[in-house]
Each structure stands twice: as C-alpha cells, then as structure tokens.
Amino acid sequence: MSERVxxxxxxxxxxxxxxxxxxxxxxxxxxxxxxxxxxVRGDTPEGTRVxxxxxxxxxxxxxxxxxxxxVYPCVNPLAAHHGARSWPAFxxxxxxxxxxxxxxxxPDRVAHALIGALRGAEQxxxxxxxHPAFREETQAHVRHDQPLALExxxxxxxxxxxxxxxxxxxxxxxxxxxxxxxxxEGGVGNRLTxxxxxxxxxxxxxxxxxxxxxxxxxxxxHWAAIQRPIVATDADVVRVRATRGGLFLxxxxxxxxxxxxxxxxxxVDPISGDTREIVVAPVAGRVLALREQPVVYPGxxxxxxxxxx
Amino acid sequence: xxxxxxxxxxxRGEYNLHRLTFGxxxxxxxxxxxxLHGNEVNGIxxxxxxxxxxxxxxxxxxxxxxxxxxxxxxxxxxxxxxxDDRDINEAFPGDHEGAAVERIAAAVMDATEADLCIDxxxxxxxxxxxxxxxxxxxxxELEHAxxxxxxxxxxxxxxxxxxGLVGAWRGAGxxxxxxxxxxxxxxxxxxxxxxxxxxxxxxAHLGIIGPQEPGVTVVDxxxxxxxxxxxxxxxxxxxxxxxxxxxxxxLGMVRSPLGGDPIEDIRAARAGVVLAxxxxxxVHAQELVVRVAEDxx
Numbered sequence: 001m002s003e004r005v006x007x008x009x010x011x012x013x014x015x016x017x018x019x020x021x022x023x024x025x026x027x028x029x030x031x032x033x034x035x036x037x038x039x040v041r042g043d044t045p046e047g048t049r050v051x052x053x054x055x056x057x058x059x060x061x062x063x064x065x066x067x068x069x070x071v072y073p074c075v076n077p078l079a080a081h082h083g084a085r086s087w088p089a090f091x092x093x094x095x096x097x098x099x100x101x102x103x104x105x106x107p108d109r110v111a112h113a114l115i116g117a118l119r120g121a122e123q124x125x126x127x128x129x130x131h132p133a134f135r136e137e138t139q140a141h142v143r144h145d146q147p148l149a150l151e152x153x154x155x156x157x158x159x160x161x162x163x164x165x166x167x168x169x170x171x172x173x174x175x176x177x178x179x180x181x182x183x184x185e186g187g188v189g190n191r192l193t194x195x196x197x198x199x200x201x202x203x204x205x206x207x208x209x210x211x212x213x214x215x216x217x218x219x220x221x222h223w224a225a226i227q228r229p230i231v232a233t234d235a236d237v238v239r240v241r242a243t244r245g246g247l248f249l250x251x252x253x254x255x256x257x258x259x260x261x262x263x264x265x266x267x268v269d270p271i272s273g274d275t276r277e278i279v280v281a282p283v284a285g286r287v288l289a290l291r292e293q294p295v296v297y298p299g300x301x302x303x304x305x306x307x308x309x
Numbered sequence: 310x311x312x313x314x315x316x317x318x319x320x321r322g323e324y325n326l327h328r329l330t331f332g333x334x335x336x337x338x339x340x341x342x343x344x345l346h347g348n349e350v351n352g353i354x355x356x357x358x359x360x361x362x363x364x365x366x367x368x369x370x371x372x373x374x375x376x377x378x379x380x381x382x383x384x385x386x387x388x389x390x391x392x393d394d395r396d397i398n399e400a401f402p403g404d405h406e407g408a409a410v411e412r413i414a415a416a417v418m419d420a421t422e423a424d425l426c427i428d429x430x431x432x433x434x435x436x437x438x439x440x441x442x443x444x445x446x447x448x449x450e451l452e453h454a455x456x457x458x459x460x461x462x463x464x465x466x467x468x469x470x471x472x473g474l475v476g477a478w479r480g481a482g483x484x485x486x487x488x489x490x491x492x493x494x495x496x497x498x499x500x501x502x503x504x505x506x507x508x509x510x511x512x513a514h515l516g517i518i519g520p521q522e523p524g525v526t527v528v529d530x531x532x533x534x535x536x537x538x539x540x541x542x543x544x545x546x547x548x549x550x551x552x553x554x555x556x557x558x559x560l561g562m563v564r565s566p567l568g569g570d571p572i573e574d575i576r577a578a579r580a581g582v583v584l585a586x587x588x589x590x591x592v593h594a595q596e597l598v599v600r601v602a603e604d605x606x
Contacts, residue, residue: 014541014591015566085394089593105537105595133393241406245317270319295319297392297409 001028001062009113011078011106019078021110023117024071026058031067032211035121036204037114038072040095040128040174042079042086043190046197047127050184053201054208061218069213070121075114083190085132096172115177123152123211124181125204126174132189133293134301137255138199140229141175141183149180154229155210156184157203159255160288160306161229162237182207188292202226230286230309238283240303242267242296244276249294252287252303260284264303267296283307314416316409318381326413328375328420329360332368338517340373340421341508343429345398345474347382347389351491351501352429358505366518371423378417386494401477418477425453425515426478426485429504432492435589436597439550439582440490440503446531450486456514457507458524459488460551461584461602464531492588500550527553528582532603538563538592542572545590548599552583560599566591579603 007020036054038047051073058069074080076094079087086093087107100111118124130136137160140153144163153161175181184200187193206226208214216223242248250265252258258281267277279302289304296302314326330337341359343352356376363372377383381391389396395410403414432438441461442454454462478485490504491497506524513521538544543566547559554560554577563573581603592598 012541012594014543014593016541089591091388103595105597106593109595241408245319247319295392297319297324298317299404299406299408299412300393301408 001026001065003027003059003062008117009110011110021075021077021113022073024055024073026055026062026065026069026071028062028065028067028213031065031213032122033068033070033120034208034211034213035070035118035124036072036127037075037118037124037174038127039074039076039080040126041093042076042082042084043132044127044129045080045083045190046129046187046192046200048073048080049192049197050127050200050204053197054204057201057205057214057218057220061214064215064218065213067211067213069208070117072114075110095174096170098172098174098177114174118178123207124178125207126181126183127200127204128183128185130185130187130189130289133291134289135188135193135254135292136186136289137287138184138186138196138203139288141185143175143179144233146180149182150231152207152210153182154231155203155206155226156182156229157199157206157226158184158186158229159227160309161231163231163233165234199227230306232306232309236307237288238285238305238307239301240264240279240282240305242277242279242300242302243298245297246270246276247294248279248291248296248300248302250290250302252290254287254290256287258285258287258305264290270295279303281305285309313420314413316412324381324409324413326375326378326416326420328373330371330373331360331363332371332517335371337373337423338370338515339425339427339512340375340423341427341429342375342378342417342421342474344375344377344379344383345428346396346430346493347379347385347387348434348493349388349431350383350494350496351431351504353377353383354496354498354501355429355490355504355508358502359508362505362509363518368512368517370517372512372517373421373423375417375420378413388493398473401472401474402480403477414477417474418481421478424484426483427508428474428485428487430487430489432489432585434493435587436585437492437497437550437588438489438500438585440500440507441488441584441602442507443487443489449484453484453511453514454486455526455529457488457511458526459503459507460525460527461582462526462529463533463584463602464529466531528602528604530581530602530605532581532605533584534578534581534601534603535597536560536575536599536601537595538575538598539573540594542566542592543569543590544587544592544598546586546599548583548586550583550586553581554583554601555580560601561587563592563598575599577601
C-alpha cells in the first residue's frame with residue numbers, strides 16, 4: 001500500500017504566495033475508489049478531525065487495504081484559517097459554487113478541481129459540521145432518489161438518515177453535483193464535540209468495511225456496536241421556530257423523547273428576563289437539533305424534531 | 310413615511326421596514342427598492358434624491374419608495390443581514406412565518422405591489438459600476454430601461470434573473486428590472502445622482518410626473534466583456550467607469566504587490582464604455598478587473 005499527499009489545486013494569492021488544496025491518497029490492492037471530503041466550509045473542524053482519525057486507521061491497516069481512499073482534510077483552507085463559513089475576500093460560500101469553473105476565480109477553480117478529482121469515485125462521503133448556531137445529533141443526509149446511498153447510510157453509525165428532496169439541498173452544493181453523495185454531520189459548528197467525532201469516525205470506518213476497502217477485523221470496535229438509525233423524510237423533520245424575539249433558553253436535551261406540547265425552551269426579554277414565549281414541541285418525536293446561539297428573532301429556528309421517532 | 314413591517318430585534322427594540330408613498334390614491338404605479346444590501350449606500354442616496362423631487366412634483370399615481378430595506382446591515386456597513394449573515398436578496402419571495410430575512414422579504418413583496426418594480430443596487434465593495442439598467446432582451450422592461458436614459462442599457466439573455474427580488478417580482482407577474490451604479494461601502498454622488506435622474510425620467514415617461522430634462526444613453530448593448538486578471542497581484546487601473554475606450558486601449562496593469570514588477574497588461578479587445586472597474590487593487594487570479602459594455606456591431 002502507498003500513502004501520499006497530493007495537491008489538487010493551488011490557490012494563488014495576490015501577494016504572490018499560494019495555498020494548496022490537498023488530499024491524502026491511500027492506495028491498496030484492487031478495490032473500490034472512495035473519497036472522503038471535509039472542510040467545504042471553514043467552520044467545520046469536526047469533519048477535519050474525523051478525516052484525520054480515519055486516515056490514522058487507514059495507515060494502521062495499510063497492508064490490508066483494498067482499493068483507493070482519498071481523504072480531503074480541508075478543501076477550503078483559507079476559510080478554515082479564520083474559522084469562517086465563507087471564502088474570505090470573496091465572501092462566497094464554497095458550497096454554493098459547485099460545479100465551479102476552470103477559468104473562474106479561486107473559489108470556482110477549487111470547486112471545479114474538486115468535482116474533477118471526485119470523478120470516478122464509487123462513493124463520496126462528505127463530512128460536515130453543524131451550523132454554528134446549533135447542536136446537531138449525528139445524522140446522514142442522502143438524496144431521496146438514491147437507494148444505494150440510503151442503504152449505505154444505514155451503516156454510518158448515525159442517529160438519523162435524512163432522505164432529502166433535491167431542492168432541499170440547494171443549488172451549487174457538493175451534494176447537488178454528486179447525486180450519490182453521503183453527507184455525515186453532527187456536533188456544533190466551529191467546535192469539536194465530545195463523542196461526535198468518534199461516532200462519525202466509527203461510521204466512516206464501518207462504511208469502508210461495507211464498501212470492501214477495509215476488512216471487518218480491521219475495525220477498532222465490534223460491528224455490532226454500530227447504531228441503527230431512524231430513516232426520516234423531509235416531512236418527518238419538523239422545524240420549530242420562535243415566534244418572539246429575545247434570548248432562547250433551551251430546556252430540552254438532544255435526542256430526548258418529546259411529546260406534543262412539551263416545552264423545548266423559552267424566549268425571554270433580553271433586558272428584563274421576563275418570559276415572552278414558551279416554545280413547545282408541535283409534534284411528538286425526538287430532538288434532532290437544538291439552538292445553541294441564544295439570540296433569536298421571530299421566525300428563528302430553535303429546534304428540529306424527528307416526528308414519531 | 311410609514312412603518313409597514315416590524316420585527317422584534319433582540320437588544321435593540323425593533324427592526325422597522327419603512328416606505329414612503331407619493332401621489333394620489335389607488336393602485337401604485339411604481340415601487341422602487343434600495344438597500345437590500347446594507348452597504349450599497351448609492352441606492353439609498355438615489356432614492357432619497359427621488360423622494361426630494363417627488364415632494365414637489367405631485368405624482369398623478371402613487372409611487373412607493375423603500376430607500377433602505379436592510380437598515381441594520383446599513384448601520385454596520387454590511388451587505389447581508391447581520392444577525393445570521395444571510396442575504397435578504399436570496400430570501401425572496403419570502404415567508405411570513407419563516408426566519409427574519411424571509412419575513413422581511415415577504416414584507417417587501419407585499420409592500421411593492423405595483424405595475425412596475427425597480428431594484429437599485431451598487432457594485433461590490435471592490436468594484437465600481439457605471440450607472441446602468443439590466444434588462445431582458447425585449448419586452449416592456451427594455452422600453453422602461455431605455456426611457457431612463459441611463460448611460461448604459463445592458464440587455465441580457467433570459468435566465469439571468471431567476472433569483473432575487475427581481476425574479477420574485479417577475480414570478481408574481483409584475484414588470485421588474487434592476488438598475489445599478491457606484492460601489493458598495495462608498496457614496497459615489499455622481500452615480501447616485503445619475504441613477505436618481507434616470508428613475509425620475511422613467512416616472513415622467515410613464516406620465517406620473519411632468520417632463521424631465523433629457524439624458525443620454527451611450528451604449529445599448531447585449532455585448533459586455535469581462536476582463537480578468539490571469540494571476541494574482543496588484544491591479545493598477547488605467548481607465549475609470551464611464552470612459553470610452555477603443556480596441557487595444559490599456560485598461561490596467563497587474564503588478565507584483567511587493568516590488569511592483571510587471572505581471573500583466575490588460576487591454577480592451579473591442580471598443581466600448583467602461584461599465585465596471587476595480588477599485589480595490591489586490592486581485593486574485595481570474596478576478597474581474599474591468600468590464601466593458603461594447604458598442605453594438
């Protein structure tokens with residue numbers, strides 16, 4: 001087996017300096033080609049941590065690897081340098097620039113180079129973090145019309161597999177350009193969250209076993225420890241919004257069972273502390289996401305519930 | 310002036326969406342919006358100039374002006390809505406029950422019910438744009454744009470307005486177009502005044518106010534050429550917006566930012582008018598440095 005670091009694109013900076021976008025390529029015996037992509041946005045260090053944890057396991061199993069695994073630890077290095085969501089200077093969300101352009105500016109060229117580099121991969125796994133305002137349970141997103149991706153996502157050691165309609169992913173995202181993409185996320189944006197990195201790493205390693213890249217006894221855990229996720233459609237994932245502005249103080253806990261009408265938190269006046277609204281669960285289910293950043297406007301999302309879970 | 314939409318704004322009371330209405334009763338003839346992007350102050354200034362003129366002109370039909378939608382962004386010199394860094398112009402047609410930007414977008418849609426709707430923008434903070442109208446290749450919007458007599462009319466193929474406020478207006482069956490001028494984060498008085506005069510000329514063309522002084526459109530074209538830097542560097546412009554250039558004219562030079570060594574000279578391929586020029590000199594590879602509205606062949 002060989003392991004090497006490759007540069008898929010160079011970002012030239014006005015000062016004459018440059019920054020490379022890299023992948024770590026692990027090549028074993030005959031087998032599938034898998035790509036693991038992290039850091040499309042710069043505020044998702046959890047994905048980068050998972051990419052490196054997976055890379056460490058691939059290295060440890062170097063003589064038993066079948067196929068090729070490309071690990072992209074961070075494809076948006078300039079944003080990650082700031083811990084920012086968007087590409088600095090251009091102030092563009094790289095996850096709205098796909099498929100990019102070969103003759104475009106730097107974000108478009110990186111998007112184009114990445115799409116080219118992913119071509120031919122049997123499975124692309126994107127590692128994301130949550131939005132910085134939220135804590136998210138571990139979850140896999142797949143497109144609703146991709147049964148193979150769904151089947152694989154069931155082995156990704158997450159709480160929920162969310163089958164999303166095409167238009168829910170938005171245009172210009174990596175997921176919209178790679179239909180079979182399997183996107184894993186969880187934790188808190190711009191933070192490393194206890195347990196989440198390990199869960200997602202175990203999930204990716206299990207997927208590599210499912211894909212035939214790693215032998216089952218190469219897992220650092222027993223396969224029976226893998227969680228069995230709930231499958232949810234867009235209709236099952238209910239968004240709960242504040243109706244008043246103020247500070248949202250959550251009551252609920254992540255993945256807690258919730259009955260219809262249970263209190264999820266309250267919105268208080270930021271000056272007096274008086275309660276303006278008790279936010280209640282509109283449906284019974286489990287809490288998939290909960291707001292961490294407390295300042296809310298009327299209409300701000302404060303929680304997501306998987307109905308009936 | 311009236312507040313047509315309010316939203317609780319934590320720690321600062323309320324966000325208020327203001328609308329000024331001039332003219333008689335009945336359905337509005339025209340609605341003009343600026344400041345969806347908080348840092349595009351030329352649009353705000355141009356609408357304030359229009360308001361000053363309308364106060365003495367007695368419009369025959371109602372005209373709505375929304376001079377600054379993203380007031381909190383404007384206060385903080387930010388393009389997007391500061392709370393969650395979302396672009397209000399990407400939230401249309403909006404949602405009355407949605408997040409803040411979606412509610413604002415829905416309120417703007419409601420507040421701009423009119424025969425003709427116009428969205429006023431500036432260039433980015435790095436690019437200054439010559440006042441111009443962006444319109445489809447044909448149809449009533451093109452005629453409206455020509456009536457403004459802005460320096461440039463840029464006719465663009467369909468599909469370029471699928472999103473944003475203009476797209477939402479058209480989706481709702483209204484005639485809509487966008488005008489642009491100046492740059493973000495700076496008040497370019499000449500550009501703001503030119504935009505305001507164009508808007509007032511259009512109101513005169515529609516018979517809403519009396520005749521106005523004529524203007525001159527220099528270029529009315531589908532052909533607009535972007536010039537980009539081949540590599541990163543320090544762009545030194547040799548032209549300014551509105552300048553007429555001939556084929557071969559030096560538009561600017563890309564130099565090494567550390568030492569000034571020449572990297573690239575950028576020249577016009579064809580004749581036209583400089584529609585946009587970079588004002589912030591640090592450029593990345595393939596960034597726009599100059600845009601030329603070319604003379605129709």
